[in-house]
Amino acid sequence: MVLNHDSSKPIYVQIAEWLETEILNDQISTDEKIYSQYQLADLFNINPATAAKGLNILVNNGVLYKKRGLGMFVKERAKEQILLRRKNENLMNMVRDLVQEADYLKVDDEELMKMIQQIRLERRGES
Amino acid sequence: MSIVSCQHLDKKYKKQYALKDLTIELEENRIIGLIGRNGAGKTTLLKTLAGQIVPTGGEVKVFGENPFNNLKLSANTIYVDDQMQFSLEMRIHEILVAAEMFYENWNRELADRLIYYFGVDRYDFHDQLSKGMASTFNAILGLASRCPLTIFDEPTTGMDYSVRQDFYRALLKDYIAHPRTIIVSSHLLNELESILEEIVLIKNGKCILHESIEDFKEYAIGLSGDKNVIQSIVDHDVIIHEKELSESQVYIAVDNHLSEKDITGLKQQGVQMTSVEAADLSMFLTNDTRGGIDDVFKSS
Amino acid sequence: MxxxxxxxxxxxxxxxxxxxxxxxxxxxxxxIAQIIAMVFSLFGVASSSMGFGFIDLNIQYITGDFVFFFTCLWAFFISVALDRNENRLADQIFVTNSWSRHLANVVFIVIANMIGTITVVTASFFVKMIHIWIFGIDGFIFFGEYTLPGMLIFFIITFFYLILFSSLGYLIGSIMRQGKLIKFGVVLFVGGPLIFTDNSYLIPLFQFFGDESSVIWFILKILLTSMLAIGLTTLVSRRLEVQ
Structure with a gap:
C-alpha cells in the first residue's frame, strides 16, 4: 500500500487503518506478533515515531497488547473490536454526513433508503 | 537525554544578527527537520552546533559541552553541506580512506554500495563532480560516517528528484538500523516531512516553533468561504495566512484552536474546512514577505 | 549511540x-624550486656576478649554492600556506580542533623539511659534480662537506634552517589571516623592505644564527625561535572561525 500524503487523514491514522485491514483479512491472527514500528517505518517510508503512534492507537482501542521486550500482539476478539469501532465511529460519521447532505437536497427518508438499497443491489450484482 | 541545548543564543556579524535570542533543546536519536527561508539563520545555527562558529551571546551545549574547538564533539559530529571543500589533490577513493580513518563508526560497505548505486566515479577529484554528484557524494559521507550527531545542511542541492527520494530513503533506513541524532535543514519541507520525527521552524535568527511532526500537521486549519462570515467569527490574532480568492471569498489558515461552537457556526454558513499541509504551513509561518504576491499587482 | x-x-x-x-x-x-635553483647555481656560480644583497653573503656561509636558498624559500612559502582557509576547511570536514591541527601541521613541516634537507644535500652534490664536469676543478669549490661528519653537520644545519624558515612562515601566515587590514600591513612592512631596500638590516638576524660556531647552540637558538613562532601562531589563531 502507498500512503496518501495529501490526504487530510494523518499518516498514523492511515497506518492504524492499514493494520486493522490486515487483521480483518486474517493476514495476522490472534496472539500473533504484529509489525514493529521499525518494520512499518521501512515499509511505508515514514519515521518510526509516526509508525509507533499508529500502533498506539490500536493498543488504546484494545486491538493490540504489548509484551515487554517482545513487541505487540493481536488481542483475542480483535476483529470484533475493529468492526464494532468502525461501525460506531466511522460509519456513523459517514451516515451523519449523508443525512446532512440529504436534508440539504430535500431528499426524504424513503428516497434515501431507496438509494441505499439500489447501491447494495448494484454491488451484489458486481460480486 | 538532550543532546543539543541552546540558551538565548546570539550571533552578530558586523551590524546584523544571524541568530537572535535562539533557545532550543533537542533530544537524542531523532530525525529533526530544520526549516526556514534562505537567510533565516539555519546554517549559522548548524555550524555553531558543529563547533565551527563561536556565538556572540548566550550559551550552546552539545553532548553537554561547549562545541567550539572541541575534539570530542568533532569526533562525534559530521556537518555536511554543498560547500564542502576537499583538497584539490584528493580523489574520491582517497577521501573515503580519510573518512574511514577519522570516524570510528564509519561503515565502508555502506559507503561503497552507495557510491556504486549512485554512480560516483571513485577516480574523480571532488571538484570535478557535477553539483548534483558532489551533493550526493557529500551525503554519502554523512550517512556512512554514522556520527552520533549528523548534520545535513540543505543536502539535496542540485540532486535530481529521484536521487533526493533515494537519499531520504537511505537516510531513513540507516537511521532505523542505527538510530542517531540527525538534523536535516531545508527550505522545503514536502519531500522531507514523512521521515521526520520533529520539526523546528526558524525565522530571523529565532526558533519560532518546535513540535513533533504529527502535532505540526494538526497545528492549523484552513477555512475558505465568505469573507464577512469568516471575519465575524475568527479572531484576527490567530490568522496565520490570508489569501483573497475573489471579491467576497477568502482563504485563511488559522491556529487549530477554534471552539466547537465556532466550527459549527462556520460549517452552517457554508465555510469549508480543510487541513493545512505541513509544507504550506511551514511556508506561511516562516514567510517574511509583506502581504501576498497578489498585493504587488493590485491597483491602488 | x-x-x-x-x-x-x-x-x-x-x-x-x-x-x-x-x-x-x-x-x-x-x-621545481630545486631544479630552478640547480640551473641558477650552475650558471650563477660560474659568473659570480649575481646581485642578491645579503643572500649572496649567506649562501657562501653555508652551502655555497642556490639550492639551499630556494629550498628555504620553499619551506617559508609552504608554511605560510599550510594553515590557509581552504586547508582549514578541508581539515574541518573530519575530526579536528585547533590544537590537533597545529600539531599535525608541525609534524608535516618537520617531515617535509626532512625530505627537503635530503634533496638539498643530494642536489648540491649533484650541482658540484656537474660543475666539475663542465668547468673542471677550480679553487672555489669546497669539498670539506663530503666527509661523514661534514655531511652530518651540513644535514643538521640545512634542516634547522628550513625549520626556522617554516616556523616564521607559519607565524606570518597566521598573522595575515587575522584580517584584510593586517594582511595589507604585513605585505607592506615585511614585503616592502625586502623588495625596496638592500636588506642589510637582516644581516644581524642571520648572523645571530649563521655566526654561531657551536652546532648545539645553533640548534637551540633555532628551536627556541621556532617554538616561539609556533606558540605565537596558536595564540593568534585561537579564536579564528573558518569561513
Missing part, C-alpha cells in the same frame, strides 16, 4: 596522514 573519546595524539597522527594525502603538490613545488 555511544560516543567516541578521541585522544589528541591519535587525532594528530590521522590528521598528518590526511595532510600527506592532501598536499602532494608541496613536493612538486620542492622539485
Amino acid at each position: 555511544s560516543l567516541s573519546h578521541p585522544d589528541l595524539w591519535s587525532v594528530v597522527n590521522k590528521q598528518f596522514k590526511y595532510k600527506w594525502m592532501s598536499y602532494k603538490s608541496v613536493f612538486q613545488g620542492l622539485m
